[in-house]
Amino acid sequence: MKAGIVGGGAVGSLFASFFNSAGIAYAVYEKDPRAARALAEGLTVRMPSGDRVFRSEASGAPDILSSCDVVFLFVKSYSTGEAMDDIAPFLRGGAVVVSLQNGIGNRETIERLVPPERVVCGSVTIGATRVDERTVVYGGSGSVVIGGPNAGAVESVRALLESANVPVETHGLPDEVIWRKAVINAAINPLGALLDVPNGRLLELPDALIVQESVIKECVPVAAAKGIALDAVEMMEATREVCRKTAANLCSMLQDLRAGRRTEIDSINGAFARFGREAGVAAPYNELLARLVRAKEREASS
Numbered sequence: 001m002k003a004g005i006v007g008g009g010a011v012g013s014l015f016a017s018f019f020n021s022a023g024i025a026y027a028v029y030e031k032d033p034r035a036a037r038a039l040a041e042g043l044t045v046r047m048p049s050g051d052r053v054f055r056s057e058a059s060g061a062p063d064i065l066s067s068c069d070v071v072f073l074f075v076k077s078y079s080t081g082e083a084m085d086d087i088a089p090f091l092r093g094g095a096v097v098v099s100l101q102n103g104i105g106n107r108e109t110i111e112r113l114v115p116p117e118r119v120v121c122g123s124v125t126i127g128a129t130r131v132d133e134r135t136v137v138y139g140g141s142g143s144v145v146i147g148g149p150n151a152g153a154v155e156s157v158r159a160l161l162e163s164a165n166v167p168v169e170t171h172g173l174p175d176e177v178i179w180r181k182a183v184i185n186a187a188i189n190p191l192g193a194l195l196d197v198p199n200g201r202l203l204e205l206p207d208a209l210i211v212q213e214s215v216i217k218e219c220v221p222v223a224a225a226k227g228i229a230l231d232a233v234e235m236m237e238a239t240r241e242v243c244r245k246t247a248a249n250l251c252s253m254l255q256d257l258r259a260g261r262r263t264e265i266d267s268i269n270g271a272f273a274r275f276g277r278e279a280g281v282a283a284p285y286n287e288l289l290a291r292l293v294r295a296k297e298r299e300a301s302s
Contacts, residue, residue: 003019004026040059045135065091068092077102102189125144125181126246186272187215189251189254190290203244218284219283257296258300
């Protein structure tokens, strides 16, 4: 079985290293020519056990994925539609598309071009930070949780990840998994980005923890209005566990701000604020954080 990766950023590169170390055939589609060249010529991933230096089959041409059986999307949520438009004509018949992305709405975008039975969605809590063009730092332990309507497709992805030594679980309600991750991201990413600190530092800042708790207390009723039942206390525990396990990791939103890139705030806190307005559920903390991150984006890119 051959894996495909769409997006050679920090997490995409980390998964490329997992596949490489396990001897799994894979290919990476990366539109940025510098990032694609770095993957092809040699990338270093700094792991607790030591550096992994490896080369990947990588290209800015989407037909590189034409022989792949399972294709993982690791692009930003706002780029999902464009990525799918690029790769859909080159996906082999029966190829499974996997979204482990941040934010809400990626599955629906993918299913515009791929039948639902070939889509597997979920979450990943394994952190990674790109420190330069050719170096990615492992940001802390975590796992992958996946699900989908087709048990065979889910099992093929589970088996592939397990063979790459990635901790993986399956879940019968993948939308719940996506919303859980979105809540956790909403409670970590904007705070880490605005305070310019790694995830673990949030646990040491009492005021940040109060805001984190307030965000979660808003997100849970918004999710309920969309038919997703979550428990606020359990979500708080899960969020802080992610902070502990990825203590040294710089969240992707902070990495984006530092690099002057657009963030995924609109599909995380912005989405909770928007859905809250639609359902008549107040979400002022999410609204405020979304506005502050957008302001920071403009400042960082100016």
